[in-house]
Amino acid sequence: MKGQCPCDPEPVFELADGSLAPEREREIRAHLRGCSGCQTLYERELRLNASLGSLEFEEANSVCRGVAMALPTRSTKARLLWAALAVVLLLTASVAMMLYGTNLAVLVIDAMNVFWGFVAGFADVIQVIFAAIGQALLVALAIGAFVDLVIAAVYLAVSRRRAIEA
Ligand SMILES: [Zn+2]
Structure with a gap:
């Protein structure tokens, strides 16, 4: 079982990564407005991308320490x-x-x-x-x-x- 909606999650991931063509991106954004399942997935993916981005390179150590302190x-x-x-x-x-x-x-x-x-x-x-x-x-x-x-x-x-x- 995946997500709350039966949609294909792949375009949502690509939208969050910013790897969609402009026309396709407009399409998916329009779909997000009407589909709460995909909207939730999109927001979760954005947050995940943000936290993954902060884990990269020389920041990795301080983030790990931050997680350990938390x-x-x-x-x-x-x-x-x-x-x-x-x-x-x-x-x-x-x-x-x-x-x-x-x-x-x-x-x-x-x-x-x-x-x-x-x-x-x-x-x-x-x-x-x-x-x-x-x-x-x-x-x-x-x-x-x-x-x-x-x-x-x-x-x-x-x-x-x-x-x-x-
Ligand atoms: Zn959907």
Whole structure:
């Protein structure tokens, strides 16, 4: 479903871009006066063009900063979440390497076993694949649960702080 009116939006976009021939432009402008759907689309497109225009070149940085300042709570929360996620992933990776280091090596050997097992026999392949998948699943579940916990904790901390500020 597009817009409120069944018209082709393409001429409206071209009118907003100023890329229509004068005669066609008069036509479309006349249509806009009688069609609120196209009129709304035209105004929205003009605003979009204006904001896109202000994003260009050396102004991009200041506009981005302006947008970030306009959404302080949201961007802080997002930044906190991303920072926490990055730290957690880093920690989890190092812990996993320490705790599961040998298992990871086993996984690699298992993967090679899968290849050789393919040559050796079908039953062996199934056995090795299941063993490898089981270990990978355990690691993935542990990491997933830990990440969920930390995200929940960060979210709680942030919403509590926002409640105090409000
Ligand atoms: Zn229309």
